[in-house]
Amino acid sequence: MKKKDFYALILAGGSGSRLWPLSRALMPKQLLSLNGERSLLQQTVLRALKAFSPSNIVIITNEEHIFEVKNQIKDICNEDKIGVVAEPMGRNTLPAVLVGLDSSKKPEESVFAVFPSDHQVEDEDAWVEDLFIGYDLAKKGWLVTFGIKPHKPETGYGYIKVGPSLKEEGFKVERFVEKPTLEKAKKFLSDGRYYWNSGMFVFEGKLFLQEIEKQQPELWSFWERRKESPLLANYSKFPDISIDYGIMEGAQNVAVVPASFGWDDLGSWEAIYRLGDKDEQGCVIRGDVLALECENSLLFSYGSKLAAVGLKDLIVVQTRDATLVIPKSQVQKVKDVVKALKQKDKHLVEAHLTVRRPWGSYTILEEGEFYKIKRIEVKPGAKLSLQMHYHRSEHWVVVKGTAEVIVEDKVVLLTENQSIDIPKGCKHRLSNPGKVPVEIIEIQSGPYLEEDDIVRFEDIYGRKK
Incomplete structure (x- = not known):
């Protein structure tokens, strides 16, 4: 055919x-x-x-x-x-x-x-x-x-x-x-x-x-x-x-x-509710949810416990960094929420706390005005770009696996509980030469900590920014 x-x-x-x-x-x-x-x-x-x-x-x-x-x-x-x-x-x-x-x-x-x-x-x-x-x-x-x-x-x-x-x-x-x-x-x-x-x-x-x-x-x-x-x-x-x-x-x-x-077209939370498998109370539930006396509602939780009591005809979607609560009849207004967030909290519409990359992923664990803490996982055989930052320094602690780290002209192998400092302005690269994932905790410090403070000199995935 x-x-x-x-x-x-x-x-x-x-x-x-x-x-x-x-x-x-x-x-x-x-x-x-x-x-x-x-x-x-x-x-x-x-x-x-x-x-x-x-x-x-x-x-x-x-x-x-x-x-x-x-x-x-x-x-x-x-x-x-x-x-x-x-x-x-x-x-x-x-x-x-x-x-x-x-x-x-x-x-x-x-x-x-x-x-x-x-x-x-x-x-x-x-x-x-x-x-x-x-x-x-x-x-x-x-x-x-x-x-x-x-x-x-x-x-x-x-x-x-x-x-x-x-x-x-x-x-x-x-x-x-x-x-x-x-x-x-x-x-x-x-x-x-x-x-x-x-x-x-x-x-x-x-x-x-x-x-x-x-x-x-x-x-x-x-x-x-x-x-x-x-x-x-x-x-x-x-x-x-x-x-x-x-x-x-x-x-x-x-x-x-x-x-x-x-x-x-699954274009709204109402559509996800309408097409979802419902329990005896007419609720569509996914994730770690405790629902008591709730009716005809969609209750989704990703990453933390959601306890809901006495809800009716509501959409509740919870992630690690944001929660949406809206009547089913008004789900078209989610676009207004996104529009408003773009003005003040742009990061909440751009990415989750866990961001996937071709080499693995990183998860933001905590952040403040002048610091950010991430958990980074690098897949076996993968490597990040050779890069440097103008505005931040980094401290890496290996918690799992063996990492190869390049800082300027120095190459270092690090295993569990070993650490290294990456000063601002230094070319550096993180790689995983082993057969199991590498996990590190990264502590960033500096006046500007966003992802666009990356200058790439070499990248095996063809990325320029």
Whole structure:
């Protein structure tokens, strides 16, 4: 059933801010396990492997997430043929798709399916069948999208109004509709000709590029010059624009296939509650939670004990450094919380206390105005960059394993309970030459302790900042 000219472009660059405090900029929702043991990205990749050859799958993410994306793929299928492309910065879905097309061997001769990495799909076999209906329509000259039959007046999705029938294959799209008011959403539901826009597409590369040339001449100019000047090198100059607004809404030959599979974008805590497994009191519980006399609530705790008594119709999500408490009916306001935090407590929307890196991870244990204490774990055979800091000094204590430390021209091997000082301004590097993880406690001191006070001289992972 798999076709040689059919490619999957998986979009994995979003931030998922509506699922704060669990979803953060450095660990967004597509990389989290929200509805099972595997992350949403892992579920998406495994689903894609049912319809596409591994070498025909490309994941478009960003530079901050590329190593975590690769690690998650390796954890589920050890498949090195799946492509991963890193955007240097976010530029919405249309530029991401253009980069995905460029990563394929013959974009003008191929058909592409585009879909997000953070959706939940029930009945994956039906999803595959619908994709191939889209493939057949694309071969006939249609730009194809997939519509979800609404079951409630939803104001958080865009809509598609269908026009004439294309027999059993779908409908011609009459128009796209932006996210409506509640009153309009109720009318759309009763009308019966409106579908939720799923954000999934299928099209021939040749036709899609023709639409870019027609509708987005600025992007087309970069595409034409891509061999002399690569797309990613010019990415900061790309317009910030979506596929829907940039191409689909202005094209004439757009078709919609009504989805025969169950779908949800898991875009809010209300959706996580609605789709979660509930106990006898209607509660969805995960983590170390003690719930007494609670009803119809979502109670999540990651890293500490959460005791809840007498709660009803609430969302409570607790991490080690932040807690969200909000009525289920007001979950759309989480975005307002994130917006407010960006003004005063930006670190709370950027990263968790534990941050994963290609060499391992670090966890912030405690911090004050002029000090920060971390636990650092380095995987066997891994090494941090050769670096230095302008504003901080560091003191390292090895608590597990054997560490190789370079300070200027000096190389030292440290084992458990041994320590070393790293003065500010000195080039240094931490490596793990052994076969077990190395754990160290790092004590930073100085007037500025943020992660951007790192000057890299050499990095085996290709990072520059």
